[in-house]
Amino acid sequence: QREQWVRNITHCQNDHLSTKLISGKLPQDFISSLTCMVCDHLLSDPVQSPCGHLFCRSCIIKFNHTLGPYCPACNFPCTSDNLIRPPKTFSSALSSVPLRCPYDGCGEQVRLDSFKSHCLSHEQQRDTCQNSEEVTNYLQINKGG
Amino acid sequence: QREQWVRNITHCQNDHLSTKLISGKLPQDFISSLTCMVCDHLLSDPVQSPCGHLFCRSCIIKFNHTLGPYCPACNFPCTSDNLIRPPKTFSSALSSVPLRCPYDGCGEQVRLDSFKSHCLSHEQQRDTCQNSEEVTNYLQINKGG
Ligand SMILES: [Zn+2]
Ligand SMILES: [Zn+2]
Ligand SMILES: [Zn+2]
Ligand SMILES: [Zn+2]
Ligand SMILES: [Zn+2]
Ligand SMILES: [Zn+2]
Ligand SMILES: [Zn+2]
Ligand SMILES: [Zn+2]
Structure with a gap:
C-alpha cells in the first residue's frame, strides 16, 4: 500500500x-x-x-x-x-557503495558512481546479452547525465 | 607530526x-x-x-x-x-559499527554503542585477565556516562 x-x-x-x-x-x-x-x-x-x-x-x-x-x-x-x-x-x-551488476553472466561488483556507465556498456552489446528490464528503464531515463 | x-x-x-x-x-x-x-x-x-x-x-x-x-x-x-x-x-x-574487542582471549564483535559496557565487564574480571592499556585509559576517562 x-x-x-x-x-x-x-x-x-x-x-x-x-x-x-x-x-x-x-x-x-x-x-x-x-x-x-x-x-x-x-x-x-x-x-x-x-x-x-x-x-x-x-x-x-x-x-x-x-x-x-x-x-x-x-x-x-x-x-x-x-x-x-x-x-x-x-x-x-x-x-562508493558496491553494487552487484544484475546483467546475466556478469555479476561484477561496481561502485554506485560507476554503475550507470557499467550498465550502458552492457546495453551496447544488447543483441548478444539478456538484460534486466528494470535497469533498462533506469538507463533510458538517466541517459542525459 | x-x-x-x-x-x-x-x-x-x-x-x-x-x-x-x-x-x-x-x-x-x-x-x-x-x-x-x-x-x-x-x-x-x-x-x-x-x-x-x-x-x-x-x-x-x-x-x-x-x-x-x-x-x-x-x-x-x-x-x-x-x-x-x-x-x-x-x-x-x-x-552500530562493529568493533573487535581487544582484550586477550575475547575478540568478540561488539557494537560501538555497547563497547564501553562490554569492556567494563572485562575490567571487573581484571585479576584473571590481561587487558589493553589503551582501553583501560578509555574506560577510566569515560566511566561517568
Ligand atoms: Zn569544512
Ligand atoms: Zn555487468
Ligand atoms: Zn526513488
Ligand atoms: Zn527517494
Ligand atoms: Zn524529519
Ligand atoms: Zn571482550
Ligand atoms: Zn579523538
Ligand atoms: Zn575528534
Missing part, C-alpha cells in the same frame, strides 16, 4: 536504484542510512532536512508539493528552502 | 577510539565517513559544520578555541554556533 502510494507521488521506480543491488554484507544500519525515507531506494542526489532526515532531492520536493511542508519521517516543518547537503564524507561513502 | 600537533590540541587519545578497532571489511569510504577530521578517531558525539564536515564535538570546540573560527578540513568559517547534528540514520550507523 505504502509502496503504491509513494510511487504515485515520486514516480521514481525507473529512475532510482534498489538497495537490493548492494553487494556483500554491509551492516543493516549502514544500508538504512543510504536509503531515501520517502521512496526506499538508494538515495539519489540526497538532501538533509533541518530535523536530520535524508531524502532524494526529487522525492522531498514532490512530497512537499503533494502533502505539504513537513518532513515525511517526523512531520517537523520542512520546505525545500530548508534543505542542505549531507556531510561530504557521507556522500562519498554513498558514491 | 600532525598526530602530535593534534594531540596537543584535542587531548583525546585516551578518550576516543581508534578506527583500527573496526571489525570486518567495511569499505574504506565508510570508515572515512565515521572518522573525525581533527583527531582521526572514530567520531565521538559528532557534529556537522555548515561546509559539510564532521568532527567530534569536543575536537571542533578545542580546535576553534586554539586556531580560530574555521573548519579544520576546508577553512570555511565555522564556530560552535554553526554546528548541527549529523543525519539521524548516519548516527545510527555509527552507533
Whole structure:
C-alpha cells in the first residue's frame, strides 16, 4: 500500500536504484542510512532536512508539493528552502557503495558512481546479452547525465 | 607530526577510539565517513559544520578555541554556533559499527554503542585477565556516562 502510494507521488521506480543491488554484507544500519525515507531506494542526489532526515532531492520536493511542508519521517516543518547537503564524507561513502551488476553472466561488483556507465556498456552489446528490464528503464531515463 | 600537533590540541587519545578497532571489511569510504577530521578517531558525539564536515564535538570546540573560527578540513568559517547534528540514520550507523574487542582471549564483535559496557565487564574480571592499556585509559576517562 505504502509502496503504491509513494510511487504515485515520486514516480521514481525507473529512475532510482534498489538497495537490493548492494553487494556483500554491509551492516543493516549502514544500508538504512543510504536509503531515501520517502521512496526506499538508494538515495539519489540526497538532501538533509533541518530535523536530520535524508531524502532524494526529487522525492522531498514532490512530497512537499503533494502533502505539504513537513518532513515525511517526523512531520517537523520542512520546505525545500530548508534543505542542505549531507556531510561530504557521507556522500562519498554513498558514491562508493558496491553494487552487484544484475546483467546475466556478469555479476561484477561496481561502485554506485560507476554503475550507470557499467550498465550502458552492457546495453551496447544488447543483441548478444539478456538484460534486466528494470535497469533498462533506469538507463533510458538517466541517459542525459 | 600532525598526530602530535593534534594531540596537543584535542587531548583525546585516551578518550576516543581508534578506527583500527573496526571489525570486518567495511569499505574504506565508510570508515572515512565515521572518522573525525581533527583527531582521526572514530567520531565521538559528532557534529556537522555548515561546509559539510564532521568532527567530534569536543575536537571542533578545542580546535576553534586554539586556531580560530574555521573548519579544520576546508577553512570555511565555522564556530560552535554553526554546528548541527549529523543525519539521524548516519548516527545510527555509527552507533552500530562493529568493533573487535581487544582484550586477550575475547575478540568478540561488539557494537560501538555497547563497547564501553562490554569492556567494563572485562575490567571487573581484571585479576584473571590481561587487558589493553589503551582501553583501560578509555574506560577510566569515560566511566561517568
Ligand atoms: Zn526513488
Ligand atoms: Zn527517494
Ligand atoms: Zn524529519
Ligand atoms: Zn555487468
Ligand atoms: Zn579523538
Ligand atoms: Zn575528534
Ligand atoms: Zn569544512
Ligand atoms: Zn571482550
